[in-house]
Amino acid sequence: xxxxxxxxxxxxxxxxxxxxxxxxxxxxxxxxxxxxxxxxxxxxxxxxxxxxxxxxxxxxxxxxxxxxxxxxxxxxxxxxxxxxxxxxxxxxxxxxxxxxxxxxxxxxxxxxxxx
Amino acid sequence: xxxxxxxxxxxxxxxxxxxxxxxxxxxxxxxxxxxxxxxxxxxxxxxxxxxxxxxxxxxxxxxxxxxxxxxxxxxxxxxxxxxxxxxxxxxxxxxxxxxxxxxxxxxxxxxxx
Numbered sequence: 001x002x003x004x005x006x007x008x009x010x011x012x013x014x015x016x017x018x019x020x021x022x023x024x025x026x027x028x029x030x031x032x033x034x035x036x037x038x039x040x041x042x043x044x045x046x047x048x049x050x051x052x053x054x055x056x057x058x059x060x061x062x063x064x065x066x067x068x069x070x071x072x073x074x075x076x077x078x079x080x081x082x083x084x085x086x087x088x089x090x091x092x093x094x095x096x097x098x099x100x101x102x103x104x105x106x107x108x109x110x111x112x113x114x115x
Numbered sequence: 116x117x118x119x120x121x122x123x124x125x126x127x128x129x130x131x132x133x134x135x136x137x138x139x140x141x142x143x144x145x146x147x148x149x150x151x152x153x154x155x156x157x158x159x160x161x162x163x164x165x166x167x168x169x170x171x172x173x174x175x176x177x178x179x180x181x182x183x184x185x186x187x188x189x190x191x192x193x194x195x196x197x198x199x200x201x202x203x204x205x206x207x208x209x210x211x212x213x214x215x216x217x218x219x220x221x222x223x224x225x226x227x228x
Contacts, residue, residue, distance in 0.1 A: 090158065
């Protein structure tokens with residue numbers, strides 16, 4: 001069965017330093033993977049998605065993620081954190097083959113950005 | 116509106132009462148999801164509707180929970196005999212078939228006293 005594990009529940013970085021949010025997945029199929037962001041008191045928004053095309057995926061707001069099959073990882077990175085990046089981040093895997101199937105969310109990582 | 120609409124936005128109920136939460140997805144979206152988010156927790160999958168297929172109910176925590184989707188559009192999540200542990204924000208989301216973006220409603224915050 002597909003699942004995701006976000007390895008850090010809380011990450012704290014200084015503004016202007018790199019961000020790394022870790023996600024490992026397990027999947028019986030070639031997975032579809034996503035990152036969503038939830039800002040305080042706001043709805044969830046798609047950051048980026050991997051659907052078996054390029055392994056390095058670029059998303060909004062300067063974020064990117066690399067699909068590494070050998071490591072079953074899909075870590076989210078950003079070269080330089082901004083204060084506005086402080087939010088909750090969720091790694092998501094689509095369960096099932098084909099282009100249907102439920103989306104399973106990880107437990108989330110809270111990103112804190114210090115001035 | 117053009118987004119996913121959920122109602123009520125807030126519901127306070129007494130333990131043992133039944134509640135219904137409504138979701139109106141984006142027109143044309145064939146997939147509809149219900150998730151639950153408790154304070155400080157991630158999103159817990161509850162149920163997934165895809166077109167006319169049988170729903171995936173594997174995330175419903177007990178038989179007190181049920182959901183239906185009428186006419187391939189509006190969905191209602193029903194919680195019977197509510198318990199305090201049911202208190203959470205219930206999120207509905209919809210998307211087109213495939214790996215497009217999941218669009219979320221603003222959620223229904225349920226508080227069971």
